[in-house]
Amino acid sequence: MADREASPIPLEVRARLAELELELSEGDITQKGYEKKRSKLIRAYIPHPGGKFAGSAQVQPLCGAHVVTRPGGSVQRHDALYVVGALEEAMELRGMRYHPIDIETSVIRTHKSIIECAVFPWTNLLVVVVELEGSEQEALDLVPMVTKAVLEEHYLIVGVVVVTDIGVIPINSRGEKQRMHLRDGFLQDQLDPIYVAYNM
Structure with missing residues (x-):
């Protein structure tokens, strides 16, 4: 070292x-x-x-x-x-631990139309859900920006980018993101996204 x-x-x-x-x-x-x-x-x-x-x-x-x-x-x-x-919030991807807030902060900084973001692991893939404030035409433009930001700052390849309307990411009464509820909604196809990109 x-x-x-x-x-x-x-x-x-x-x-x-x-x-x-x-x-x-x-x-x-x-x-x-x-x-x-x-x-x-x-x-x-x-x-x-x-x-x-x-x-x-x-x-x-x-x-x-x-x-x-x-x-x-x-x-x-x-x-x-x-x-x-917090260790209980850490995700393990490719043998390394990542804290969701670090990745989410990087994603939110990528574009002014991204209001909120949540990430979670799905099998061996990283799923990024972003809430878009603006026209739906911007949704397609966000995918390469989000992918590039996560790759450059965290050395991770984003498996799925989901662009949704505002208010889709569940937040509890203490202001904490409910990432596992979001993951369940994603797996059960209940998010009603604007756009979904599979980067596999």
């Missing part, structure tokens, strides 16, 4: 992360808001050899990571593992 240094997470960032945890536990923010804010805070401190930020698939032990220990505040060098996201 190439010799890399991980930037220690500053105390003020760790304090902000603790505040976010508290806000989430008290119900002041939704899970989605928490994950977005946490990702923004942490990404600057996870190096990637290509100069880009590490996505969820690149999380691995980092050689020589600095970890601050409490007694005396001394700094010791040893291997560390950064885990970003």
Whole structure:
């Protein structure tokens, strides 16, 4: 493994992360808001050899990571593992773990007409469901953009892209996406999509 240094997470960032945890536990923010804010805070401190930020698939032990220990505040060098996201939400594709929020954030950034996105695994394929705000003619244009974004940022090939109207992705009362309900609706052909592209 190439010799890399991980930037220690500053105390003020760790304090902000603790505040976010508290806000989430008290119900002041939704899970989605928490994950977005946490990702923004942490990404600057996870190096990637290509100069880009590490996505969820690149999380691995980092050689020589600095970890601050409490007694005396001394700094010791040893291997560390950064885990970003809840393990129960992680998807395993091609032998690697991916966090849906990372892929969904990348997809939402691809086009201004994408209002919401949800991803889930189906057999060995990644299914991306996007909610489109705009004309149905744009649906076909979104497929290559979504496929390209996921490939470039996460090194995954999208198996199926489903373009739907707004409100198809189920969200519970806490603002969390119900990906398994969405998956069941997809498998039972209940989504009434605008367009479906199978990239197999």
